[in-house]
Amino acid sequence: MAGERDGPVTVLCITGWCRNGSTIIGNILNEAHDFIHVGELHFLWKNAVGLGANNLCGCGLELGRCAFWSQILPLGRPAGTSAEYFAAEVVRRQRACVRTRHTWRILRRGLGSVGLRAHAELMTQVYRAIAERSGARVIVDTSKMPGEAALLAALGGEREDTIRPLFVHLVRDPRATALSWHQPKQYVYALPASASTAYWCGFNLAASAITKRHAEHSMALRYEEFIADPAGVIGHLLRFCGADPAVSPMTGRTVELHGNHTVTGNPDRFRTGATVVRDTDDGWRTELSRRPRLAASALSWPLRLRYGYLRERAKGGAGGERARASRRAPAPHWTEERGLRRGKAAP
Numbered sequence: 001m002a003g004e005r006d007g008p009v010t011v012l013c014i015t016g017w018c019r020n021g022s023t024i025i026g027n028i029l030n031e032a033h034d035f036i037h038v039g040e041l042h043f044l045w046k047n048a049v050g051l052g053a054n055n056l057c058g059c060g061l062e063l064g065r066c067a068f069w070s071q072i073l074p075l076g077r078p079a080g081t082s083a084e085y086f087a088a089e090v091v092r093r094q095r096a097c098v099r100t101r102h103t104w105r106i107l108r109r110g111l112g113s114v115g116l117r118a119h120a121e122l123m124t125q126v127y128r129a130i131a132e133r134s135g136a137r138v139i140v141d142t143s144k145m146p147g148e149a150a151l152l153a154a155l156g157g158e159r160e161d162t163i164r165p166l167f168v169h170l171v172r173d174p175r176a177t178a179l180s181w182h183q184p185k186q187y188v189y190a191l192p193a194s195a196s197t198a199y200w201c202g203f204n205l206a207a208s209a210i211t212k213r214h215a216e217h218s219m220a221l222r223y224e225e226f227i228a229d230p231a232g233v234i235g236h237l238l239r240f241c242g243a244d245p246a247v248s249p250m251t252g253r254t255v256e257l258h259g260n261h262t263v264t265g266n267p268d269r270f271r272t273g274a275t276v277v278r279d280t281d282d283g284w285r286t287e288l289s290r291r292p293r294l295a296a297s298a299l300s301w302p303l304r305l306r307y308g309y310l311r312e313r314a315k316g317g318a319g320g321e322r323a324r325a326s327r328r329a330p331a332p333h334w335t336e337e338r339g340l341r342r343g344k345a346a347p
């Protein structure tokens, strides 16, 4: 573990709707020198006291017993209060201040309430402590909560060099997302396609607002681009964070995973050893029945148009889209203003 460190801490915040592939991307980046993936940090307090969907760290220990998080969980807790009381207080503030519906207000007004200022102070402490304990320069946070992401730019208060936020808006085809939500997986519950797609729309709209507001520190990425060229996309993300792509842990489509300290995420986060990134994601075409497929398609088409999914279908039809998904050129990230282009690397 490293001690006190100087300079800003970069937080790479991956947004979008759950089941978008952020866990595997985060775990790959976790293998790069100077990077740590903390999973869905938003749920640290709730899960640590057993009120969330699962209470395990990626290392396999309970969060409260993990050597890494047990040192961070007491931060900001008033003397004489229990972990349970403090967790309830943090969750109450999160619900009051950083829900998806609060995203636009935070972007407009910044830390405009006592609750937001208190939460910002806690998150600043936590991110600094993560960097100090891990020795990492870049923290990958895959919480995907738009309110938390919007708040990120305001962290550090007057000490603007404390936290340097970078945003990745990660989008996955809503039909593939709906299929992923269709079946419960260990501690992850199931959602019908209509609900999954409604959330997909809401979270992606909020994520778009964040990347539009902070365009110079944002990039957009489709999950399908990642699986078409995982090494290329990981290299691009490393450059985006100011790291040398030569530290990429990818060898072709394969990465050797050595474990992590993630706070929840896809249950695959516990996987270690040689891991191959699959090259297709079109199981929804055959495994998602007609009714949920139509619901997901109908609810999402305006945003699928915005994110370039319909454009590719129009070029080559469904078969062409499927065929291209596995051989698409490296990471031409979309942006809503200019169409397809490469994401701008951060300094």
Ligand SMILES: [Zn+2]
Pocket: 057, 058, 059, 060, 061, 066, 067, 068, 069, 260, 261, 262
């Ligand atoms: Zn751990």
